[in-house]
Every structure is written in structure tokens, then in C-alpha cells.
Amino acid sequence: MTETPAGGALTASGSDLHLELPATGGRRAALMAALREAVRSGRLTPGTRLPPYRVLAADLGIARNTAADAYAELVAEGWLTARQGSGTTVAERAEPVAPARSRRAVPRPRAAHDLRQGQPDASSFPRAAWLAAGRRALTAAPNEAFGPGDPQGRRELRNALADYLARARGVRADPERIVVCSGFAHALRLLFEGPGAVLPAPSAGSLAVEAYGLAFHRGLLARAGVTTVPLPLDADGAQVDGLAGRPDVRSVLLTPAHQFPTGGPLHAARRAAVVDWARGRGGLVLEDDYDGEFRYDRQPVGALQGLDPERVIYLGTASKSLTPALRLGWMVLPEHLVDRVLAAKGEREAWASALDQLTLAEFIESGGYDKHVRRMRRRYRDRRDHLVAALAERAPYVEVSGIAAGLHAVLRLEPGTERSVLKAAAYRGLAVEGLADYRHPGVGPAAMPVAGGLVVGYATPPDHAYQAAVAALCDILPPPV
């Protein structure tokens, strides 16, 4: 369009191209970015001939070499095409692209009160103590800590966990049996999912599970092709005597310390019985110890794993005790399964950050972890006490089931009222979950009566929002029938 002093049939000069280079910084990179952007936005269409580099250089006030280099780079990248005798043109395939729609443009409406279960109070993460542990750990770490790492997990963390789990949870946790992973779901995947799984479906048999549990876990197992067989629950926990009549079952997943979500511990006789079953059957018990550190009325019952480390896979995580943001969990395995889990995990995919592993090891060794757990135990106990007291005053007919433990409580509801209570909660801006979603679809009412209930995560809100959330909860509870 412009006839420049250099002559030639130019379709555009630098200024027609609306190329604006920032006042500072590398000229060459800036010119390349501006040209790419002009092509992307469609201002320069495929086939458009560009001015010779020396013209563009003069026009933009930059060195000729710089413009020539930028053209050459963009040719190498495929944005431009250079043909002997016909100059430089915009390449045919460099089509403009519509900007990606923003998938979060409309944010989800946020609940005024959040009592969903499953997470610790995010505002209580011990930032300063964690950072201090990180500084000590990373300063002292050997150089190899910044290399590819051990798929089993950092030795420092496995040592710290072995001591801690033996002391706090009665786990027989020799560091050689520990495999660090990125949380409970990752552990389930390693055990059940994919061709390299430790217990691949269907050859590894069915998996018995508790009649109530996380739908997320059931879904993960179903996608992995695992058949789950529900064990009804009663006041003593899962009815593990039912295992005897199911020859297809080869392993059982339990929450012995604190049934999730209904809240009772597994009776001592059943703890013993399920280990006996595993021995007789050549089977495995998977012990999900998701919140074993949090018991408020007495010392926690120790882990089942201690009864027979060769028959129990112990599964723990920092997600409840510290934060789910770390993505750190651990498996304490029977000796004969360690290599198989490592094979499933993969050599070059240590998954959990080695830097976080080092920091957690130091946090445990220095006593910071215990201190944090003690602090949170007091806080959650106070919250549970407040919930129980508020209910006693405002809805004394509502039973809080389960032991004084964990990060959630179950409020029993009259049969048939759960759905309407959840509706009232949603209307009131209260996020809370009903018990029905936790029930295994394979459990008939004859095997176990259907109970209505609310699963109340009292750990979730920050301190300042907790009392209002409980008040909102009391507001929506139905009057006695």
C-alpha cells in the first residue's frame, strides 16, 4: 500500500502492520511477538506479503540484522514463508484462532455456609511452621534430593513416617514397607487400576466395602472394573462375618478406626475376625485410616495393621491432618507387595513432590506435626462440642451418631425427610451433604435399614464462620414428627 523508498510491491509497511514494539527490552523478540500476534489476530492473513526486512527495520527504527533475524526465526517456526524471488509472506496454515472461551466466566454460586465433609479448616494450615521446616529441610538436603528421586518416596520421609505411625497409630511401619503416593485415590489406582495394577480386576476377585462410603471411591473402583460387594453396618461396624459366604471376595476395604461416614469404630472381635478371614482366605485388608489421629473422648484405637502387617495394607494421608493441597499419602504394605506397588507406580513418576516430602519429614521429626495435630484436635473437639450443644438446645430430637472423633458428624433424620432437608439447606445457602449419596447401591433395605441423615463437616469453615453455619444448620432441621 505504501510506496517506500526501497521500492517494490509491498502490501504493508511496519506502521501499516500496526506493529508496536515496547520501548525497552529485546527488539528482535518484541518484533517476533508482534508479528506472531498480528498473524494470530487475523490482521495479517495467510499469503500476505511482508515488506523486505530492511524496509521494516527502517520503518521501526531497528537494526537491519534484527529484522532479518526475526523473519528468519518466524520462517523456521512456520509462521512465515520465504520464497526465492517472491519475498516473505504469511504462511498458509497460520490461521487466526478464536480465543478460548473462559470456562469459569460464570463462577459457581458460593454457599453462604459450608459444612461439606472431607476437608480440614484451610485457614488453620500452619504456614510459618511449615515454611520454617521447609527452610531447614531444603537447606540441609543432599544434592541428590534435587535429582530424579526414589519412586518409593524420600528415605527421610519414610523414616519419619515409620516412627510416627508406630508411635501414634500402632502401625508396624518399617520404612522399607512404606510407599509414598499422592493420596488415597492414587493408592486405590495403584492397587486396582490399569494393566499394571497390583490387584487387577477381575482376576484379583471382588472387593468387599462398607455399605456406606464415598461415591467417589466407588466410582473410581467401578471404572477400574472392580466388583464391589457391600458389607452391611451395625452398631459394631461392618459385618465382616459376611465375608465367609463370598468366595469371590479376595480383599476388603475398611475404615476401622472411624467408619466413614457413619462414625463408629470396628468392634475388637470383628477386627480380629477380619484378619483371621484374610489369613484363611489368603486375602487382604485395606485399612483406610483417613482421620485416625482425631479422637476427642479418649486415645484413638490403634491401627488394625499392627495385628498382621502381612495381611493389611495401611493407607494414610496428610489431607485431613494437614492439608489436601500437599497431595501426599502413604501406604504401609505387606512385604510381598512392595515391589508390585512400585512397579505399578512407575520408575520415573515419583508423583509426590520430593521437596514437600523433605519438608514433611522435617515437620514430623521436629515435632511440628504432632503440635499441629494436637492443636487441631482441640479445635475440632470444641467445634463438635458446639455442634452437639447447639443441637441439644435447638433440636434435641436429632441424634448425633458415631463416636467423638474425626472431622464430621452424622445427624440422623427421620426416614423420608432427608431430601426435603437438603432442599431447605440449599435454599438457606448451606452446603451440606445427605447420607443417601454414601449408601452403596447394592445394599437392600432387608440387609440394612435405610437411614436418613446429614453428613456435617464441622472442620470445613474457618473459625469465624463456624457458629453462623451451625445456626443455619439448626434452622433447617425439621421439627420432630
Next chain:
Amino acid sequence: MTETPAGGALTASGSDLHLELPATGGRRAALMAALREAVRSGRLTPGTRLPPYRVLAADLGIARNTAADAYAELVAEGWLTARQGSGTTVAERAEPVAPARSRRAVPRPRAAHDLRQGQPDASSFPRAAWLAAGRRALTAAPNEAFGPGDPQGRRELRNALADYLARARGVRADPERIVVCSGFAHALRLLFEGPGAVLPAPSAGSLAVEAYGLAFHRGLLARAGVTTVPLPLDADGAQVDGLAGRPDVRSVLLTPAHQFPTGGPLHAARRAAVVDWARGRGGLVLEDDYDGEFRYDRQPVGALQGLDPERVIYLGTASKSLTPALRLGWMVLPEHLVDRVLAAKGEREAWASALDQLTLAEFIESGGYDKHVRRMRRRYRDRRDHLVAALAERAPYVEVSGIAAGLHAVLRLEPGTERSVLKAAAYRGLAVEGLADYRHPGVGPAAMPVAGGLVVGYATPPDHAYQAAVAALCDILPPPV
């Protein structure tokens, strides 16, 4: 054995049990730990009757309540059995367990010199700058950062990556298209492995790959059931024109900036051609930009992804530029694949640590990442120069193939000599890899001549060990034929 004042047929008193409690700390926990250990070690065999708690308490000089509590706990845990009238006995199922063998008792012999490819110099990790970024990031983070997190990755990191990748690599990387994962292998798994994969085999067709590549990646793909079709390489990179004759191929995995491991860039015409192929075929190009930041002779060629973000999946990682210990990678996806990758990733498995993600975001935004990359670029360039100079002096007949880039170089060897050179290296205590292991087994000599070579990872050793490693390498190179 001892007749105690309390009478009764006791099999053991506290001292006979060899229970030793530490002088300080909780008596109850200590007694429980000591009893568990006695059962585990086999000193207390199943069926053994224990002394009444009051006898044990007197014997150990502890409160009666403490001993009674400890017994009750251990009964609840299944270690002991309490029967009305017959006292407390060691439970039948509490068998002693052999300590796990130490699988690392015999450490692998370590090489004197390590020139294996695939990792940055672990001694160069910027500990202080990283810790400082972590302190700023974690101090400033909102509380929700310590909650369950966004499976797509922290918004802070996706914003920082979008800016950085556009600026440094010419990637069109809107934050909405970025999914954070735990590295390249995790990205491959999300795309190809399992029932929830984005490109499940066999329905998603075959995957074309370069004739040379990591056996680890081929293995991962093979286990996922993916058929890989090798594209021969020549001086212009992968022969992508071969895609036209393979209607079964629906996607292609390339290392366009720096072919891994042979070291050349993909020619501009082929960059354009492969994008055209993807458009015409409705296919996808997977761009593995594993070391795109490291080019020593000129500016790196920008990412292929910029040519068509709807047809190219860009895969990047911090493993080469910073450290593999972080387990952090990123995918820049075509808009239509974002939701499918997130579905494969799983809602509750954000995998990569949110704390590391926040720290990396701050490290990038504050310029620390650029500074580190510049520093390492100089260091690796110097190392490559030293390698080339040493070879020119001591083995001038050995060709260093590929461009001046990356963290490794390939030394060409005469056909048929690779195996004996590797043997000599092992004898000399030099860890280095041969080219043969990288060749796709499906490439015949007619499609591409077999070349011998060594893949030399010059980034791997710490500075002080590098010159000796290169000297050892020169020592084992064969004389010219």
C-alpha cells in the same frame, strides 16, 4: 512363674515380660508400645496369660488405671483377648512377624562418572531463591489455597505459565487451556491410559512417534495398548510426509525444537506440513518441548503449538529447567480437549502439590525462573563447549551430532562399535547410554540406517566432577577405523 502377692496362676509378671518403659513420657502409651512389641517379637506368644493389671502396675511402678487402660486399648485393638473369669491373654491372631528384608541392603554400585542423559545438574537447584519465593507465595496465598484445590492447577501458576510460555516459547497459552500435571509421563497417561483416557486405544487410532525416543515412553504407551508407528529421521527431522500413507494414525508425538535424542530441529517445511496433516486428518500433534529453553547458538525456535493451538497439544515440564524433584508439568490444550483431560485427571486428585505450584508461580513472576534458566544456559553451554573441545583434541574423528542445545549430545560411533564402547565405559566406571536403546524396534535398516552412538548427558554431574567425566569419556572412545 512368679507367685505375686495378688496371687493367681500368672504366666508372667512385668519384669518377666522384660517390659522396659522409658523414664519420661506417657506411661500408658509406653506400656502399650512395649506390650505390642513383646507380642510382635514373639516374646509373648498367642494364648499367653498376662498378669492382672494391678499386678503389672505394681511391678512397673505405674498407676493401676494406667495399666487397666492399656489392657483395654490393646483388647480393643485386637492384640489381647479378655474373657470373663480367665483374665487377659495374648490374642490368637497376633503372630510375630519377620522384619521386612531391607531391599536396599546392598546398594547398587555407583558409577565413578555419571553422564547419563535426562536430568539437570542437581547441585544447581536454586535453593535460596526457591525458598524465598515459597515464603512470599505461601504468606500471600488465600486460605482456599490450603483447601482441596482446582484439578486444572492453581490459577496463579496457569497465569504465570501463560505469560512465560508466550514470551519464551511462542506458545498461545491462555490460562484456560493449561492443565497442570505431575510431568510428561503423567500427561501421556492422561492422554492414553485407562478407560477414562482422552485418546483411548484402539479407537483413537495409532500414534506416530519419532524413530528414536525414550524406551520408557514407548513402554508406557505399549502398556496402555497404543500402537506406535515410527517415523524415520533425516537431517530435517522426522519424515512427517509418511503420515499421509497411514490412515490408522490419528496423532503424532514429536520433539520439534530438539529431536530427542538425536538432536536436530524439525525443518520449517515439516513443521508446517505436520500441522496441515493434523488439520486435514482431524488429528493431533503432541509437542514434547522438554528442553526448549536451552539453545546455545541462537534463540530457540518457537513452539509448533503457536501455528495451530487447536491441533497441537503442547507438553512442558520443570524437570529439565529446574528439577525433576518437583514433579510438575503442564499441558497447553486445544480448547475442545480441556474438559476431557480434566475428566481423565479426576476431581480429587490434583496430583501436583498446590504449595509447589504457588511457589513456582511466584518464582516465574518474580523473574527467578528466567534468571535460573539464563544461568543454567550459560553453564550448560560451557559444558557442551568443553565436551566439543575435548573431543576435537582427543578424538577428532568423533562427530557430535545435533544442534548446540539441550542437556545432552550424541556422539556418533562407527557402526557395530557401540556395544563394545559401552562395555569399556562400564569397565571405566562411566555411566553413559548407547543410541541403540532409543531406536524404535519397528524401524528397519531400509527405512533408516542404523547409526551407533553415545547419548552424553553433560548436565548431569556437578561442576566439580564434570571435567573428569569428560576425560573418562575420551579415554573409552575407540580409535578411528
